[in-house]
Amino acid sequence: MTTTDLSTAPPTGSFLDRFGTTSGALALKVRFLGVLVFLLLLVVTFTITAPRFLTLDNGRSILFSSAILMIAAAGQTLVVLTGNLDLSVGSIMGLTAYVVFDLSGETTALQPFVILIAVLIGAVLGFINGVLVSFLEIPSIVATLGTLSIYRGSVSFYADAKEVTSGQLPQYMRDLAMANWFGLSAYVWLAAGVVALVGLVLRKTPGGRSLYALGSNPKAAEYFGLSSNRIILGAYTGAGVVAAIAGLLLGARVGNINSLLGSGIELQVLAAVVIGGVSIWGGSGSVFGAAVGAIVLATINNGLVLLQVQEYYRLLIQGAAIVAAVGVDAIVRKKVLSATTRRRIMEVDA
């Protein structure tokens, strides 16, 4: 064990020197780099095995495919950071897309307010999740498992087996799904925007930092006077809003919307978040990691189609990637915790 001489100035040694003494911080950095390395390895593997893989066009295509998952993963990140999770994300997406486009299809006057309505719906659904988890103290897995069914049930009830067809969508939403801005699909920019916005909120606002604080050390959060109920409520509401936006974009992209839209996507979203290095224990990870996680999943899907590999292997590879990701998380977590909780008992004089 080393003793830092307190009188010395801030460490100014080489890059590695500096990380040598701060293993926890290093571990977290490595964890994020790890996702990128994993993505890089995937890219290299596919580039070697699938000649068509490394083209600009294919890159664009992968980004476009991952855009909606990125947004949904950004919302999920908010919740996972607090040490909870949201299994109802697919249902929120489906419900929002269906209801919003159905309403705007029938009442064209509503068309300009599509986004606003979606945000409202998402906020309400997320708020309900938040109340269940925070005030009613229902473990998040149970609460959102319940709302997964309830929200999905509600949308099928509402839809009554009808479909919203692409013609009913507001023209500007349809245009958006086709738009290309600066050589990339508008969706990619929007996803980048949402991720950046969520990232900004998480990094730069007091609320965002309290999400991390709560997940990082709930007891300390209490000592610091943070209200865990309010933070959790905020996280779920935010996640609901972001999921609603994802749903809206998914609906506009798909065109023909039925009440099943987005079902089952929660597992993909969780996978993206976990692979992206957002710790399932809460408190660590970034929304950018989650976005990279989404790209990783899209890359796997793309590469395997390029390689003409059977669907089954996709399931296997994705599963292995998740397990590997949490394995790395566990090691990182140990490092982080050991750095702050170890109490030095003996004197070690330099």
Next chain:
Amino acid sequence: MRLARRYSWELLLVVLIGLAFVWSSRLSPYFLNRDNLVSSAEFYVIFGLMAFGLLPVILHGEIDISLASTLAVGSVLYAKLADDGVPVIVAMLAVLAVGALLGLVNGALVAVAGLPSLAVTLGTLGAFRGIAFLIAGDQGSVISEDRYLVLGDGEIGPVPVSIIVLLVVGAGAAALLAYTSFGRYSYAVGSNPEASRMAGISVIGTKVIGYVLAGVLSGLAGIIWVGQYQSARGDNADGSILFVITAVVLGGVSIKGGSGRAVGVLLALILLGTIQTGMKLANVPGTSQTLVVGLLLIASIGVPKLVQIVRGLQRTPVITQSGRSDAAEPAASNAS
């Protein structure tokens, strides 16, 4: 009185089952028909087996969402072995062994490596499903040789073998938890893993056994699947884990671990089965069924808490802000 308090959740379930029975029989005149009750019960055997498998895992404070995929591996493997004419007993043992192996994989990752169970089993959920498809190939298989179907299709007198299997497994689970050291360790580990370790219990071993049991029972469910449906495909039981978790939680098993009983799970299965059967018999649209099950799940946990909060508001606030899990204590002491 003490017994009544100890089994208050089960009593509540029994009352609810009674109400559901009345409701269902009013909803549909066909409900109280013996054959119908039997065949409906048969339908829930597969979910019940997975629920009893999930029970120890949740009791230990963990979760396993990969069980339906394990079932699929079991069913397609069993079908494959049946196709190859492997002796029935050998085929069954092989499937159970593979179920155990898959459970062991989960258990090792969760208990030995200390990884979060939700994420681990999210991974193996996909991986095991992939294995099931690899075994099954593109097409499913149809099994018609009766000797392979006894567990799912056979009958002893008027009672289907599969129901007997479920009841035996349920009784076994109840006995395992109530009368064996494993059961005692399970509650201990789920209630307080640190104290359990300090008491010389192998927390890792206990959790691993839980996962292995879950795997074995899912494998058994796969065998029954083949018996009941005389076929197997890679996508068998896809999506059924939500129902299984609902049954376990509704059965009064705390998702945080440490409490819950097999009887509760059985009663929850009966309750869910009664409601769903009633609604299906009345041809209630599927959407309402989804809604009702979701609401039931949340209500089962949310309502007691809500009552507690309301009661707490009425009393002068004696606050325990310590942020510990002793938040539940006041209610318990209040009741006594």
Next chain:
Amino acid sequence: SDDDAEEASDDSVAEAEAPASSDAPEEAGSSEGAKIFMAPKFTGLAYFEVAREGGEQAGEDLGLDFQYIGSDKPEATEQIATLTNAIPQSPDALVVSAIDGDAIAPALNDARDAGIKVVTYDADANVDARDLFINQLSYELAARTMLDAALLNSPDGGLVAFISASPTAPNHTAHVNFMKEFIDGDPAYSSLSYVDEVQFAGDDAAKSQEIALNLIQANPDLKVIISSSAVSAPAAQQAIVNAGMSGEVWATGFALPSSVRDFINDGSSAAFALWDPAELGYVATVAAAQLVSGEITAEEGQVIDAGEAGTYTVGADGEVLYDKPLMFTADNIADFDF
């Protein structure tokens, strides 16, 4: 091929009528009041809703007690539960689209043991688990229809790729196999070639789109994506439109006209195919009613008279070919209101 089917049914009308009526003396041709349940794969899909309308129409025409049952979850166990719970309600017949034809077979057999007639439509169950299968299109005809649609989109032919719902959907698998066979062997389709590996999208629109894009990337000279899934085909076309590749790549296959009307109208697609699901549902329900009344017994050669919807002859293994493919093009798309 359309004509073939009608000729065949015309021929057999005379022979079939006699046994049909003599076989069931006690009910002598009346299905009035018969209780018929229609169970789609799962509820909430527009295609099945259209078929339901046909069933309801038949119910009205024949004075049936028609009910539509099912779960909104696309899971075999859910359909099994639905069917199991239909039996005690003693319907006279079940009209079923099988989500897993093998797995629901025992339930259907139970129904038949209880004296319930079983008719499958859209997706068949095990042959011995039902009385009749009203097949919308024979697998060969379905394959040809989709290839024809592909050629309408891309007259010069080119590379095609397939998206199916799942490896376990037998009709999709059969369609693909026939399409491959025809491309390999039939000179009419020799301008086409295909990507061997089939992709699976599980009737999920979002996934279909991702796969479509990946297929385009994987195969630069890809011309047509073909899918038998009424979800995947329009979704894939939408993905192509979104990607700004209309006119370079096309998606086609089976789709409801309502879901592809815009593509056809704006010229991004020349043709999609299907049949009339409402009429299919109508025919299936009529067939069920006639089984109930004893007008037919599902023997080979018997004729189902569905009034304006036509007459159909029972083929081998109780299979009834509806076989009326529809090709939606710019010329006729306005005529379809489903």
Next chain:
Amino acid sequence: MERTEQDAAPRLRVDGVSKSFGAVHALRGVSFDVQAGEIHALVGENGAGKSTLVGIITGIRPGDAGVVSVDGVATKFKTPLDARAAGIAAMYQDPNLFPHLSVAENIMTGQFPRRGPFIDHAAMKTRARELLADVGFEIDVDQMVAGLTVAEAQFVEIARALSSDLRVLILDEPTSALTPSEAEKLYEVVRRLRDTGTAIIWISHRMEEIRALADTITVLRDGQHVITSPSADLSDDEMIRQMVGRSVVLENVARTEPLGDVCLKVSGLSLPGVFDEIDFEIREGEIVAMAGLVGAGRSEIAQALFGLSKGVEGEVEIHGETVAPRSPRQMADLGLVYLPENRDAEGIISTMPIVDNIALPSLKSLGRGGIVDSAGERRLAEDQRSALSIKGEIGDLVSSLSGGNRQKVAIARWLAKQPTVLLLDEPTHGIDVGTKAQVHDIMRELARKQRMGILMISSDMLEVLAVSDRVLVLSRGRIVVDLETATATQESILAAATQRATKATVA
């Protein structure tokens, strides 16, 4: 010391504050004043209620009764943030930082400077740097707390407690994890703050530190206020007497039985950074006490012997056989058991009945083939219940018991396994005096009659003197003294425990 504001109300007044946790009375009517510009030491044995008082003053938990006033104004803080707004801050005993956040964020959480909806990062960092500079500490405020050393983290906590209008600063055992040079740094900061008029409450177990710093000393004992006195008027001996003074005098019962063979022999036991070169033996029938300040590493030694630690070096012999402790299960099977100090978290499973708790470690030997012998189990529990006179029925939940009875359950579950070596960590911590005496009798009975070897870790001097045959005094991970109890006094033990051990120190 000039107190210009003497006429005004005291900076902080604690008046009749009480607090119970269930059956435990952590504080009973505690009252004392703290003046502006003084360092006020708050001392008392473990469990005296010091930390509980800190929590009440800073709004972490409400007291049951009593008033805390600042500058004559009664306060009602709902959260620590309210307290901070009123200029009252604390550095709590257990580390409370967010490992994943940066140093600056940890310092400023809850009171981020804002620019619009955003945190003003520049301002935040500047402020954090200023506060760190105030405690004479310079580190990169952007780095993550997870990367800090323990001492650095401690200074971050202190910096966090500071603010421009700081009126009262409470430090709960701030130096327990610091080296002397680091501690010295902290003393300077505190003195400087005092000189600018802040009232400081300093909680510590270290004599020389209290002597060097405190202007005034308040002693708590068993949740009650004993004395508040200027430091100069309170000698070390007197202070210790006030801390340990008991209403019931524990009797020292002389041992009459001879000692048996060595049942536990430890040589050269080391865990890097925690304890070093620990050597001792325990004989059958002997009670050996291990004394020392909190944090001396006593629990760690016992835990290492029980197979709970990895990376332990050295040799352990049980009844002459060398063993390598790997797991509690293995050690319990070998007859060596450990009673953890953290009773509720580690010693018992409070949601299970008494009988289950007692039988838990013995289940395997009781039943056959994994089946629990419930009759045997109940018999076992009943025997222990009556032997240790545990209140209540064996079917009762342990959560319904008082602390003392919970502790008896925790002891009973090991006794049921008939071990030969007992490691008891603070066996009477936080239990009432009557039960305490009972536990002492039980220990004597086990050693003298049943010939067990007992290692008792205790911070209660009188208990050490009354019960043990021999005392090992630990300081900072090393045994500094090994005394026959007959020749030891409280003062000699405390003196040894508070001295700074060096490797050369041998008693």
